[in-house]
Amino acid sequence: MTDQPRVLIFDTTLRDGEQSPGATMTHAEKLEIAALLDEMGVDIIEAGFPIASEGDFAAVSEIAKNSVNSVICGLARANFKDIDRAWEAVKHAARPRIHTFIGTSPLHRDITQLSQDAMAEKIHATVTHARNLCDNVQWSPMDAIRTEHDYLKKVVEIAIKAGATTINIPDTVGYTTPRESARIIEMLVNDVPGADEIIFATHCHNDLGMATANSLAAVEAGARQIECTINGLGERAGNTALEEVVMALKVRNDVMPFATGIDTTKIMKASRLVANVSGFPVQYNKAVVGKNAFAHESGIHQDGMLKNAETFEIMRPADIGLTETNLVMGKHSGRAALRQKLKDLGYELADNQLADVFVRFKALADRKKEVYDEDLVALMRDTVAGE
Numbered sequence: 001m002t003d004q005p006r007v008l009i010f011d012t013t014l015r016d017g018e019q020s021p022g023a024t025m026t027h028a029e030k031l032e033i034a035a036l037l038d039e040m041g042v043d044i045i046e047a048g049f050p051i052a053s054e055g056d057f058a059a060v061s062e063i064a065k066n067s068v069n070s071v072i073c074g075l076a077r078a079n080f081k082d083i084d085r086a087w088e089a090v091k092h093a094a095r096p097r098i099h100t101f102i103g104t105s106p107l108h109r110d111i112t113q114l115s116q117d118a119m120a121e122k123i124h125a126t127v128t129h130a131r132n133l134c135d136n137v138q139w140s141p142m143d144a145i146r147t148e149h150d151y152l153k154k155v156v157e158i159a160i161k162a163g164a165t166t167i168n169i170p171d172t173v174g175y176t177t178p179r180e181s182a183r184i185i186e187m188l189v190n191d192v193p194g195a196d197e198i199i200f201a202t203h204c205h206n207d208l209g210m211a212t213a214n215s216l217a218a219v220e221a222g223a224r225q226i227e228c229t230i231n232g233l234g235e236r237a238g239n240t241a242l243e244e245v246v247m248a249l250k251v252r253n254d255v256m257p258f259a260t261g262i263d264t265t266k267i268m269k270a271s272r273l274v275a276n277v278s279g280f281p282v283q284y285n286k287a288v289v290g291k292n293a294f295a296h297e298s299g300i301h302q303d304g305m306l307k308n309a310e311t312f313e314i315m316r317p318a319d320i321g322l323t324e325t326n327l328v329m330g331k332h333s334g335r336a337a338l339r340q341k342l343k344d345l346g347y348e349l350a351d352n353q354l355a356d357v358f359v360r361f362k363a364l365a366d367r368k369k370e371v372y373d374e375d376l377v378a379l380m381r382d383t384v385a386g387e
């Protein structure tokens with residue numbers, strides 16, 4: 001236990017991540033990801049957008065029913081129908097949350113054709129409605145970063161008075177910079193009445209490659225919830241990557257003394273699962289989870305690593321669930337190697353399960369020269385699905 005301020009991790013892989021063109025996931029895949037997020041200590045799982053489709057509704061309901069520790073959240077636009085549908089889906093969770101949002105920047109007000117006052121009334125009515133259904137309500141002014149500061153303060157105050165318990169400040173188009181991100185949170189914390197009774201969240205997109213830096217700057221300024229996705233999956237250039245903010249807070253705890261509840265040794269397993277399910281491979285040099293993140297090629301680096309790993313590594317591979325072994329799997333590999341390799345990938349098997357997987361592995365190895373980690377993850381997922 002630590003007495004450092006706690007930063008809540010809100011994972012939206014299943015909602016904002018799934019909105020990534022081409023990243024649609026099946027019902028079973030969503031349940032599998034949610035179970036792993038819950039197990040790894042994610043505080044809040046945004047499980048989907050229940051009004052978007054029957055499939056989304058069913059997935060959010062079932063994730064809510066199966067949830068153990070995580071708060072389960074459903075997204076809703078600023079209207080009663082969306083909010084009721086979100087509540088119908090999340091109400092099965094031990095700890096449900098409704099997340100409702102509306103675009104507050106001038107560009108969005110133009111689209112919805114709402115004056116500042118009309119929008120403020122709508123915010124009051126919809127947040128009040130959500131709070132009458134659920135005592136855990138998150139409200140987001142979409143495109144907050146490009147919303148006039150005075151208007152942003154006004155609508156945040158209205159949402160707090162109407163019962164919002166978390167106020168999320170989205171950088172919807174990945175436009176902000178670390179210093180601006182911090183200043184906006186500071187301004188809201190200092191100037192909005194009631195700010196000390198709620199949690200501020202930061203939700204950054206990565207269009208300019210600054211999502212991680214902007215999220216951490218917001219935390220230093222007073223935000224206590226980071227919204228993120230595994231592998232940074234998300235619309236356009238993606239969202240803040242969970243593995244990056246969590247490991248940054250762990251590795252640089254000396255300068256950012258905040259705690260999260262994440263079991264970081266599950267990070268690699270989650271990364272592989274999301275890559276496999278979404279069909280979005282992780283770039284080789286991706287921070288923390290890329291194939292090359294712990295690889296050393298140059299002679300000087302290899303020599304330094306052999307003498308003292310800290311020379312060129314700021315995290316230990318084991319911290320994210322990677323083991324030191326690098327077993328190359330093929331048709332000549334035996335049961336012991338397969339067992340070890342699967343253990344490295346996060347799967348511990350009983351003898352009878354191993355026997356079954358071994359037969360399938362051999363059949364695969366006969367068809368392929370080398371069986372990659374991704375092939376084994378897919379094989380394990382098929383095996384679990386078939387059980």
Ligand code: KIV
Nearest residue numbers: 101140142143170172
């Ligand atoms: O990026 C965004 O503004 C969102 C909202 C729905 C919170 O994802």
Ligand code: ZN
Nearest residue numbers: 016170172203
């Ligand atoms: Zn978003």
